Structures are given as C-alpha cells and as structure tokens.
Amino acid sequence: MSQLRYALYTGCTAKESTPELLSSTLAAAKKLDIELTILEEASCCGASHLQDFDPFLSHVLNARNICYAEKLGLTMVTLCNTCQINLAMTKEKLDHDADYRAKVNEKLAEVGLEYQGSVEIKHFLYALIDDFGLENIKSKVKVPLSNFNIAPFYGCHNIRPSELHHKSNGGENPYNPTSLDRLIDALEGHPVNYSSKNKCCGFHVDLQAPHTSNALTGTALLDAIDNNADVVVTPCPLCHLNMDIKQRGAGKQAGRDISIPVLHMPQMVALALGCTYEEIGLKYHVSNAKKVFAQATK
Amino acid sequence: MSNTKKITIKAFRFNAETDYLPYYKNYEMEVGKDELVLDLLNRIKWEHDGSFSYRRSCRHGICGACGIKVNGKPVLSCKQNAMELIELFGDELTFEPQSKKRAIKDMIIDKGDFWEKHATIKPFVEGNIDEHPVHETKMSKDEVENILDADYCIQCGNCHYACPALEVNEQYFGPAAFVAAYRFTVDPRDNAGKERLEMTSQIGPGVWDCVKCFECAEACPKDINPIEKITKLHNLQFEQNVAQRNVATKHAEGFVRSIKKHGFLDEADIVKYSEGNIGVLKHLGDAIAMMKAGKIHITDQIPFVDNMPKSKNLDEIKKLIKISQTNKL
Numbered sequence: 001m002s003q004l005r006y007a008l009y010t011g012c013t014a015k016e017s018t019p020e021l022l023s024s025t026l027a028a029a030k031k032l033d034i035e036l037t038i039l040e041e042a043s044c045c046g047a048s049h050l051q052d053f054d055p056f057l058s059h060v061l062n063a064r065n066i067c068y069a070e071k072l073g074l075t076m077v078t079l080c081n082t083c084q085i086n087l088a089m090t091k092e093k094l095d096h097d098a099d100y101r102a103k104v105n106e107k108l109a110e111v112g113l114e115y116q117g118s119v120e121i122k123h124f125l126y127a128l129i130d131d132f133g134l135e136n137i138k139s140k141v142k143v144p145l146s147n148f149n150i151a152p153f154y155g156c157h158n159i160r161p162s163e164l165h166h167k168s169n170g171g172e173n174p175y176n177p178t179s180l181d182r183l184i185d186a187l188e189g190h191p192v193n194y195s196s197k198n199k200c201c202g203f204h205v206d207l208q209a210p211h212t213s214n215a216l217t218g219t220a221l222l223d224a225i226d227n228n229a230d231v232v233v234t235p236c237p238l239c240h241l242n243m244d245i246k247q248r249g250a251g252k253q254a255g256r257d258i259s260i261p262v263l264h265m266p267q268m269v270a271l272a273l274g275c276t277y278e279e280i281g282l283k284y285h286v287s288n289a290k291k292v293f294a295q296a297t298k
Numbered sequence: 299m300s301n302t303k304k305i306t307i308k309a310f311r312f313n314a315e316t317d318y319l320p321y322y323k324n325y326e327m328e329v330g331k332d333e334l335v336l337d338l339l340n341r342i343k344w345e346h347d348g349s350f351s352y353r354r355s356c357r358h359g360i361c362g363a364c365g366i367k368v369n370g371k372p373v374l375s376c377k378q379n380a381m382e383l384i385e386l387f388g389d390e391l392t393f394e395p396q397s398k399k400r401a402i403k404d405m406i407i408d409k410g411d412f413w414e415k416h417a418t419i420k421p422f423v424e425g426n427i428d429e430h431p432v433h434e435t436k437m438s439k440d441e442v443e444n445i446l447d448a449d450y451c452i453q454c455g456n457c458h459y460a461c462p463a464l465e466v467n468e469q470y471f472g473p474a475a476f477v478a479a480y481r482f483t484v485d486p487r488d489n490a491g492k493e494r495l496e497m498t499s500q501i502g503p504g505v506w507d508c509v510k511c512f513e514c515a516e517a518c519p520k521d522i523n524p525i526e527k528i529t530k531l532h533n534l535q536f537e538q539n540v541a542q543r544n545v546a547t548k549h550a551e552g553f554v555r556s557i558k559k560h561g562f563l564d565e566a567d568i569v570k571y572s573e574g575n576i577g578v579l580k581h582l583g584d585a586i587a588m589m590k591a592g593k594i595h596i597t598d599q600i601p602f603v604d605n606m607p608k609s610k611n612l613d614e615i616k617k618l619i620k621i622s623q624t625n626k627l
Binding site for chain 2: 050
C-alpha cells in the first residue's frame with residue numbers, strides 16, 4: 001500500500017481544551033505511517049452556530065478552509081464530527097449551486113483564493129477504516145484491548161444527515177452505525193451494544209439549555225454503564241467535552257453517580273498501537289481515565 | 299433465492315385502560331419482498347390478535363396517521379418496505395409507538411401535544427385577504443421557491459417524536475411546528491411573521507433549544523429536512539431584528555468576535571461573553587475541574603496575556619469577515 005497522505009483540519013478543541021486529541025492522532029498516524037499535514041491557515045468552522053447568525057459568512061470562511069487543502073491537493077481529514085458536517089455542508093452547497101459559489105468566490109478572490117471543489121472531506125475515523133483498512137490496523141496492534149468492554153458513541157454529525165456522508169464519509173446507516181464497533185473489534189476490544197450509541201449528547205445547547213444537555217449526556221453514559229461498559233469512546237471532541245466534563249452535573253440531575261472514562265477515538269487506536277502515556281494524553285481528562293493505560297497493559 | 303423471509307416481530311403492547319405497564323409480544327411471520335410495515339401491522343391484527351391497535355387511513359403516504367418506530371427508526375408504515383428494514387436490522391423487528399410515554403393503546407398515542415404546538419404557531423395565512431377576489435394572489439418565482447419544501451409536511455409527527463430536545467423539554471415547539479412557522483412566515487400574503495419569530499425566538503420553547511442532532515431530517519418521510527427550516531428561522535430573527543440579546547444569540551454571534559481575533563474559537567472567552575460576568579460564575583465548578591486536568595489555564599482570561607493559538611494568514615480571515623458579514627446582533 002502506498003503511503004496515505006492527508007491535509008489535517010484540527011479544529012479548535014484539538015488546539016485548546018483537548019490537546020490529547022491532537023497528540024494521540026499524530027502518534028497513531030505515525031505508527032501507521034500516515035502523513036498528516038496540519039492546515040495551519042485554517043479558521044474555526046463555526047461549530048454549527050455561526051451559520052445560525054450569518055450563513056454567508058460561515059460558507060465563505062469554510063470555503064477558505066477547504067481552499068488550503070485544495071492547494072495541497074490532498075483529501076482533508078477532520079477530527080471533530082461538527083467540523084466535518086460544517087465543512088461538508090459548505091462543500092455540498094458550493095458544489096451544487098454555481099451562482100452561490102460565484103458569490104463566495106468573489107469574496108475569496110479579494111484574498112487571492114478560489115474554491116474549486118477538487119478535494120474530498122472525511123473524518124479521520126473513516127480515513128482509518130475505509131482507506132487504511134481494518135485488517136491493516138489489526139496487524140499493527142501491540143496492546144490488544146481485550147480487557148475492556150468499550151461503548152462506541154458515534155456522535156450525530158458523522159452519521160446524520162445520512163445523504164451528506166454517503167459519498168466520502170463512511171456512509172453509515174444512522175439507525176445502525178457499525179464503524180466504531182468494527183474498529184473496537186479490530187483492536188480486540190469488546191464492543192458494547194446499547195441503544196444510546198447513535199443518540200445526541202446535547203453539547204450544542206450547553207449554555208442556553210443545561211437541563212437538556214445534562215439529560216442527554218447522562219442518559220447516554222448511564223445506558224453505557226448499565227450495559228457493562230468499562231470505557232466510552234467517541235470520534236467527536238464536543239461529545240467528549242460533554243461526556244468527560246459533565247459527569248458530575250449529569251449524574252446529579254439523574255440522581256445516580258456517573259463515573260466512566262471517555263476516550264477519543266484516536267486515543268483508543270493509539271493505546272492499542274502501543275503509543276506512550278504522554279502521547280495518548282490521558283492526564284488531560286476530567287473523568288478518571290488515567291487508569292485505562294495501566295489496565296490495558298496489565 | 300427465496301423472496302420471503304421468516305422474522306419475529308416484537309410488538310409493544312399496552313392498554314392504558316387496563317394495563318399498569320407495557321409489555322412486548324412476539325409474532326412470527328413469513329414476510330414477502332413487497333410487503334410494507336402496514337401489511338405486517340394488518341397481519342398481526344388479522345392473523346394473530348384482533349385486539350392489536352394502530353392508526354391507518356389513506357395507505358398512500360399523505361394522511362400522516364400511521365407513523366410508528368421500528369427498532370428506533372421512525373417510519374410511515376404505509377410507505378416503508380419491510381424487507382429493507384430486515385436487511386438493516388436483521389430478522390427481529392421491534393414495533394413501537396412514536397412515543398412510548400404517550401401510548402394509549404399499542405401503536406396509538408395521544409398526539410395532543412403535537413397539535414397544540416402546531417396550532418400555537420398559527421399554521422395558516424393571517425392577513426387582510428379580500429373575501430371576494432377577482433383574481434388569484436400572484437407570487438413571484440423567488441417567493442414560491444423561498445417556501446422550499448415546507449409545504450409538503452403531512453403532520454405525521456415522525457420528526458416531533460424523534461426529537462431528543464423535545465423528549466426532555468416539554469415546552470419545546472419541536473421540528474414540525476418550526477417547519478409550519480417558517481412556511482407561513484415567508485408567505486408574502488401573511489402578516490403574522492413577526493409574531494411567529496418572536497414566539498420561536500424564546501429560550502425554552504424556541505429554536506435556540508435545538509440540539510442540532512439532525513434526527514428530524516432523518517425521520518421525515520417526505521424528505522423535508524426540518525432542521526434546514528430551523529436554521530432559516532434563526533437567520534430571520536437576525537435579519538428582521540427580532541433576535542434578543544441573550545446567552546444563545548450572543549453565543550452564535552460570539553463566533554465572529556473570536557474568529558476575527560484568533561482565527562480559532564476562544565473557548566473560554568465565548569462562554570464568558572455569552573453568559574456575561576455574573577452568569578459565567580455558574581461554570582466555575584467545571585472550569586476548576588478543567589484547570590486541574592490542564593484543559594484550560596489560569597492565565598487564559600487575564601487581560602493582555604494571550605495564550606490563544608492563531609491561524610496563519612489571520613489578515614485574510616479578518617478581511618473576509620469585513621467584506622462578507624451580512625448580519626448583526
């Protein structure tokens with residue numbers, strides 16, 4: 001297999017509150033000999049909120065982000081479900097509405113850029129599964145995750161709306177997604193089947209509707225716990241923020257203690273590939289995740 | 299290859315008049331490749347148990363009566379092929395009502411909350427319309443296109459009962475009511491647009507409580523994409539100066555403020571900006587826990603100390619915001 005090369009759109013959280021996401025992604029990619037070029041020019045995707053305020057501005061800024069991957073001629077990979085959906089929705093709009101694309105390109109021309117629609121955008125999860133391949137990952141496993149029942153939490157924006165993700169982003173059925181389950185299987189962990197795995201974590205209303213957010217996060221975590229999960233894993237750092245940081249608040253609202261380590265998808269891969277404790281970045285978790293490293297290597 | 303498949307249907311059974319708790323009952327049957335979920339509902343009733351209850355009427359995907367959930371997936375029974383579901387979920391299908399907590403009898407639910415919310419947003423044209431017109435009211439092509447596909451809603455309730463925000467917040471209008479609110483607000487004959495925008499801008503019942511899960515887009519049997527209309531309602535609030543300055547609107551607008559400064563979002567600043575200096579205090583517990591874990595730093599919010607990463611070519615971003623920003627709060 002020739003070396004896989006991608007333009008990496010890190011998103012904001014990987015550069016700020018979840019540094020463990022970036023370090024574990026880079027470490028896992030290195031182990032798999034995948035070349036990631038960080039798009040240092042990129043700006044925030046708007047996190048599904050900017051377009052509520054100003055849709056045109058959101059499209060212009062995301063078109064600019066895509067331009068930099070086009071300059072490299074590389075498929076763009078994302079580390080966050082919400083970055084993925086915002087960039088992919090911008091691409092969908094510009095690729096199918098020539099008049100609108102001309103309006104956006106008129107603005108981009110002012111800074112010497114032009115959106116061409118020449119590259120694909122996919123989440124790192126699907127680069128690993130569909131491009132690198134599960135069999136190839138399986139052959140590189142150094143630390144089988146056989147000590148863990150792992151609950152996959154898919155995150156809305158990688159699986160819905162389904163048509164958006166059909167072409168290059170996994171093409172999962174949102175009512176029965178399988179990618180994370182198959183990945184856990186390839187890393188020799190035990191995937192947990194539970195009904196909340198394809199549900200919403202509530203992150204996007206954290207500020208204005210904390211009751212809703214806590215209820216959704218709490219329900220999902222308790223569902224995982226009640227189905228004997230030792231660890232939850234998610235490809236989305238926003239789900240991760242809610243599920244890692246809000247365990248106390250969500251548990252208080254639900255009237256039950258919630259304590260379970262929540263890993264980013266690349267952390268789980270890095271752990272199984274034998275990356276170091278520092279690279280996996282388990283110290284950056286609010287939930288009790290440090291123990292996972294010792295348990296894995298036991 | 300055989301054109302039929304033997305399956306087990308696990309059906310939710312409940313009679314609010316006699317049962318304390320719901321239960322599930324299994325029905326085994328051979329399913330043909332052309333059978334619809336409605337055919338299977340009929341066969342449970344006609345071949346197994348005459349007391350099994352469900353709503354059905356037109357059988358043509360237009361009356362909106364026969365919505366149920368199969369293995370959690372909202373379907374319109376008369377439109378959904380059963381074999382497709384067997385391919386997706388395997389040979390055990392679970393039939394449940396759209397909302398278990400609103401069940402009256404088996405698949406039949408009390409849809410009162412749906413109709414009440416739908417009626418509240420005025421799902422009709424309100425205006426001074428001549429009772430004896432001499433010609434039809436003309437609409438331009440753009441005006442018609444602006445309604446999008448919002449007119450195709452059949453009020454089946456699939457999106458409403460798929461919405462997780464509504465599941466935990468009973469005052470929330472829900473996606474179907476928002477589709478109707480959008481449809482009539484952009485109708486050029488209508489005068490109640492501002493009233494609807496005000497109603498749907500309130501925190502609690504309004505669009506700001508949408509969790510952005512896209513369950514509604516997936517659930518709609520008419521492919522209407524309700525969340526697209528929810529976004530349009532957000533946009534109309536700013537365009538028509540209905541948006542109030544509150545935590546939610548400041549949060550949406552705050553992205554511009556951050557991106558202009560850093561390219562990236564300043565995660566700590568946007569919470570402080572949206573909540574205000576007093577409101578932000580309720581996040582103190584989480585902030586301390588995040589600080590302990592090294593996720594945020596004590597120096598993050600000290601003036602003149604700038605820990606923020608910056609996008610390369612930030613000048614381009616600043617210029618694009620200056621020339622492309624269309625809305626203001």
